[in-house]
Amino acid sequence: MLRKIQARLARPLSRAYSDRPETWQMDKLTDIGSRKIFTEEHDIMREQVRKFYESVPMERKMKWEEQGHLDREFFKECGKQGLIGIEQSADKHGHGLDFYSNVIQIEEQIYGLVPGLMQVQNDLVLPYICSYGTDEQVDRYVPGIRDGEIISCLCMTEPGSGSDVQGIKTNAIRDGDDWILNGSKVFISCGYMSDMAIVVAVTDKDAEKAAYGISLFLVDTNLPGFEKGKLLKKIGRASADTAELFFNDVRLPANAVLGGEEGINRGFQFLMHDLGRERLLVAMGCTAQLEKAFELTREYVHEREAFGKPLIANQQVRHTLAEVKTECMVLRTITDKHIQAYAEGDLDQQSVSMLKYYTSEKCIENITKLQQLWGGYGYMLEYPIAQMFSGVRVESIYAGTTEIMKELVARTL
Incomplete structure (x- = not known):
């Protein structure tokens, strides 16, 4: 059912939502059909997504809270529902829907009291790969992320730099055709469960401005030298796994740079784009x-x-x-x-x-x-x-x- 709705949403909308009768109910802000920025097709999709998230038993949610992370099977279940890769185009292996469809996924996950880690896949990882990745990188990672088979994360924050992206210390140095990655990241959502990480690293320490010497790397977490720290214990959102990651002489091939050779030292530009x-x-x-x-x-x-x-x-x-x-x-x-x-x-x-x-x-x-x-x-x-x-x-x-x-x-x- 949801796949059919998504197919309809991928096409141009047939009519303006403003033509629909007023259905706003002040006692139920979350009611389906109460907001004019959505179409009837969106409302149908919302109903199906809501049913899925509400079907997750409370016992399962509490188990996630206790263990500190989701189970891998849930990512696959979300993949089967078409809730990952929502906005990515079909030629990039996505579902080709609009931004409003992604809004529905985010809101219904919250209304259903389910951890929002699909947002990490949809909004923090896939946009970078699909917007700036080479065809090889897109083909290698996007289908697996879309289906929930590959869990990914974005690694920016470091212990000493916080919100200052230009102050990062993690670096990658050329070694022939390869790169050698060293450093660490902290507070990484999905980091503990991740199979692949987009890592922000300095690739030109002599750049005139720090922003001109940063690149993004697609790093498989099973590579030698890639280490995951223990799950970080937070005062809230225990089931949304958060970890510290370490890179000790991780050898990366040349094609690990997001965007290939053209992506070298363009990482800050990529990060600031949206x-x-x-x-x-x-x-x-x-x-x-x-x-x-x-x-x-x-x-x-x-x-x-x-x-x-x-x-x-x-x-x-x-x-x-x-x-x-x-x-x-x-x-x-x-x-x-x-x-x-x-x-x-x-x-x-x-x-x-x-x-x-x-x-x-x-x-x-x-x-x-x-x-x-x-x-x-x-x-x-x-x-x-x-x-x-x-x-x-x-x-x-x-x-x-x-x-x-x-x-x-x-x-x-």
Whole structure:
């Protein structure tokens, strides 16, 4: 069923969504059919994707939390559902759908309380390979990633450089036709499970500017000298595996450079090409998380009783929900505006920096409010609200911290 829907979405849309009757429901922000940026075909796809993510048993999710990573089979299941390689074109071995289809996958994964590691494959790895890779590199890696047979990761952050890509120390030195890779990376999502990694490394330490001497390498993790550190324990999102990776004289062939010979020392250019997208994706995730947390809490306060009556009978509880509902509406409105802008090629860096900063901070603030309404249960990890409370803290840190977003905006004033 989902494959047929995807085939329809790969074709030009037959009519404008604005012709559809209004179906917005203020008590269900996550309802299918409530947002005008999507077509009827998108709504059908969303329904199928939602069924898939909601079919994942809670016991399985808790197992992932306890072991610190997903099981490899789940990547394959997502591959069979067509949830990896969504936007990549058919000639690049992808499904050839639009950005809105990828938005659906991201949102429904969040609504279904499933770790968002397909986003690493769809948005952090495949765009680089398909946009800049040689035909050989595309043919070698994309089909396996699309089918969930190859788990991949993107390695930028280092212990000493943080958000400063130009300050990285990992380096690759020519040795005949080969390259010798040395260094380390930290906080790498999917790093522990990975079969292949895109590694950012310095290839010209004498470059006039650091940005002119960086290359990206496609590195198989089973090569001699490639070592994975233990799973890093985080305060939240335990099932989204995060690792430190080490490269000790890893010998790479010449064709490991992303883009081949033409890709040498162009890595920074590749990394900066679509930087706004990552910030938009974080904003999308924050908005969806807050919507989900609100719906969970709304249901809880209707069912939970205190002093002989439901919590919803308490004015303070109702007013807190009213506050958060308003924030949900604001975040959804501005996020959808930026989703549409990106889809139409009209996203500007100043606006998306403001969006990422605002949505991440508001998401943290309001999920904290919602967790308070759960009392002691909100502190128990078997309850989703507790997992969301601890997990959301990272949103203001990765893809550029709140402080960096403010500085980027300030530079334009």
